[in-house]
Amino acid sequence: MEEKNFYVELKNIEKSFGKVKASDEVSFSVEKGKLVGLLGPSGSGKTTILRILAGLEDAEKGEIYIAGQQVNQVKASKRGVGFVFQNYALFRYKTVYDNIAFGLKIAKWKKADIKERVEELIDLVGLRGMEKRYPNQLSGGQKQRVAFARALATQPQLLLLDEPFAALDAKVRKELRSWLRELINKVGITSIFVTHDQHEAIEVADEIIVMNQGRIEQIGSPLAVYSKPETEFVAQFLGNAITIEDYGKFKGFSHIGNGGKAILRSEYVTVTKKKEPIKYAVSAETGEVLDVAFRGNLLELEILVKGERINAYRQFGQALVEVGEEVNVFIQQLYVIENEQVTPAVNEGIRKNNFHVLSNPILESDDSVVI
């Protein structure tokens, strides 16, 4: 792999709180201008990494580089980092204007320059007219915009965001995701955000770093991480996945591997009503519908197939499926877990037709991230 110009680099970072290892040999690099998502369940150590980067926590071991300079011993305020806190940590007794101006005052900017910069930021985040309000007079989304503007005020080279959307309600969250993405692209600042929400990470990030129990599980583009999971954790954490203990019992998979543990994502399950035409009839299983949940444009089904409860979707426009109904269930692909390796296994029925589900050229050439 060729040499790349990494803006942020972490090497073998270790940190524990008592007996809990919050970071266990964490290493990764971020290219200049990229927007990276640290994704993991709560307690996976992602926030700790962010706080270590910002200088809010000390790493016990390892090296931290920002812009080519080792910053382990550099004070948090001298690292040139903008930080957006989970609850935004807006100064509750300062107006929107003063919140944004605070860092500039500390940096001893001239009054006129401060005014100019703050107004520029207020326009950038679209809060014109709100300058004199106090944080408790703002909605969640507006608070986030202020926090964002405040973090950007002193023109940091790196922006860190701790669960930037967690404190928002669902509708505002969706809206702000694309807003934040656009804004970061516009400003062109290298950014790292922490989230526990896979949809958020997939939608917003250029690159995703999946963490679990203080370790990095996988690094890659959203598409790569989603479709080519490298560890069992990633395979089951992303998507709507279930674990199957002996996949060999399913038609079309009995000839692959040892027939042991596998992960099945719902998008690889096709459900057809008994009378509907079906492409791979030979490899289809019969299952009983246990539950039908209406999800708007989709129906989420829970189907009992050979003792396993499998999740699957059907389009709302298709003929309705009822609880208790017998249906055909075709499993296209599984992620087989063997010796801690994840291998996609395609149903024999498809393989015989010389059709590869994953023959996507973009995925094969993905090398933007180095571990």
Next chain:
Amino acid sequence: MKVRANSKKSVIPGFGLSFGIVTAILGLIVVLPLCSLVVYSAQLSFADFIETVTRPRVLASYGVSISTALIASIINAIVGLALAWVLVRYEFPGKRFMDGIIELPFALPTAVAGISLTHLTVSDGWIGSFFSKWGISIAYTRIGITVALVFIGIPFVVRSVQPVLEKVEEQYEEAASLMGASRIQIFFHVIFPEIRPALIAGFTMAFARSMGEYGSVVFIAGNTPYKTEIVPLMIMSKLQEYDYASATSIALVMLLLAFFILFVNAVIQSRTSRIISGVR
């Protein structure tokens, strides 16, 4: 939610300065005097110590202090619970006023309370004359001491129980009453278990305070040896005789008792805080 405890470092500046100032003042005001108490106590001979604290008059004063403080604190627990209940559950004219004056015993100097209560309860006082008709004298008896201790102890129980009672949701009670529980059953099975730790905590705080109270009690007690002489007064009179050894011996027993009460209180408090997690 996030793992954050035990971080050795804080980016907030000023640790050195705050630590220096706090330990300096703490050292002068609290640690130094405590150390000299320890040093002085270590010089006392154990035999003298035992002899001092087992003198009949000293033993009697422990009896007076403990019994009056205990009775006063029990009265305070009952009345305090009633007051907290009334203040949390009922709406009535004058409620704000009633709530506001609960802390009066904290605000009023104890000596003032002492002379006022004494004058009210002597046999020809406003209250005393009423009771003396029934042959009960209050001032200069243990009843008088108890009255003074009830006065100073009442805010402890009310202010301890009140916030917890506010958190017992009425929905619980409504749920219980839908299940057919009577009001008395609801109180004892639903509400009381919730407020019990706070009630005990308020009781122990009032008890500890009552044991050490001096100002409001000396005037009303009459200070008759063996009968109405409280422990703080015993210490005071030893100090006035410059008998520091006896004063310290008697005080040590008091301190041990106070710390024991405090320990019990701390155990209960930690249980309470687990129940109403995080709320002050």
Next chain:
Amino acid sequence: MKEKNDRGVFKWLLIGFCALFLLVMLILPLLYVVITSLRDGWNAFWVAVSDDYAVKAILLTLKTTVIAVVVNTIFGVFAAWLITKYTFKGKKLISTLIDLPLTISPIIAGLIYVLTFGRQSFLYDYLEQWGIEIIFAVPGIVLATIFVTFPFIAREIIPVLTATGNDEEEAAALMGAGGFRIFFEITFPHIKWALLYGIVLCTARAMGEFGAVSVLSGHLRGLTNTMPLYIELMYQAFDFTGAFAMSSILVIMAVVILILRNILEHRVNSSTGQK
């Protein structure tokens, strides 16, 4: 708070009982002081409180209270900041030591100061050399007053700072703000009402402290007599008008403090609840 009709009788009985209790136990003693002090007319009251020794006692109480409040404010703010903003070894010990004076009888508080600075103390020779008098002098009274009111301010601020968390301070520190700037610009607005509330409580107790001061004062008329000690002196000399006149000043102060306390309590609650 809904009330059901059948609870009516019980409710009013309970309210009545509580009202009667407070009336007899709290209000009556308060009124009695004021009434008694004015029994012999305004003139007698005025003569009693404008007595030379009385004025000196009032001034000493004022002085002691001001010093105690100032010291405890400085200590309380720094202690609350230290305990809520940093994690360090010995934090538990420090917060235990701060609360300790609350559990010690005022008489014992006086006693330990006598043991520390009195004739039998190892410090006594040094103090003598430097000509510093503590026991049976004003410094002893001041120290004892600081001791009994020691935790009052810290205890009011700590819960507020715990509730508001450290995020705002961390954010400010990340931007490079210094300690004093963070405190005055970011933290202080959060704690101002709690601090004032603590000051009020501290003032009340400092003015009225009797036991500890009594041990350390030596009861020198005009020199080491505070208002409560002066009251005791008058009372024991059967000068009830003098005792009650001085008391009524303290009663008025207590009422003012109660009113302030109630106003501030609401402010403090709303500033912690704001989150």
